[in-house]
Amino acid sequence: MTDRHFLFIVSSARVPGAVGNTEWLAREAARHLPDGATSTWLHLNGLDLADFEDRRHDMGTYPMPSGDTQRLLDATLAATDLVFVTPLYWYSFPNRLKRYLDHWSAWMRVEGLAFKDRMRDKRVWAITTSGDRARTQPMFDSLKLCAEFLAMQWQPPLWGLGGAPGAIEKDAAAIATAANYFGARRA
Incomplete structure (x- = not known):
């Protein structure tokens, strides 16, 4: 048994419900979460996330967010594992x-x-698809630096071949890796 909770943060610009290659690969990996693990899926394209205004030097502190921004904050804090899809x-x-x-x-x-203290030691995962693995490295590096800044545990990313709709379904290596990506498989 485990008390792990995975938050899948889907950032595709697709309409929620339209599953692209990256989300397909993430859903394949999620089928094999460790026993007892739970998950939440949030599509950023379906949330009314407030604009961010950098007021650190004017205000010093920020108010507690509201609406979908609060919902995203709460989901982030509740997760043991953040999965950037x-x-x-x-x-x-x-x-x-x-x-x-x-x-x-x-x-x-x-x-x-x-927030910073509560993010410490959460695991951070990244799942993506593209036409060329090497070209995804700067994106992975950026996410890794964000995780390290908050003393989170960066995990090796999962990459699969993207491109035309359904391309990932032909990438046998990515599908095999997805089956063991999060560790212990469900029975």
């Missing part, structure tokens, strides 16, 4: 994921929240 857009991650990460800066400054 992010296609590669122009050699980086989609703007919705960048906005979410920008909010971390505000959440570190919400009085009494202790």
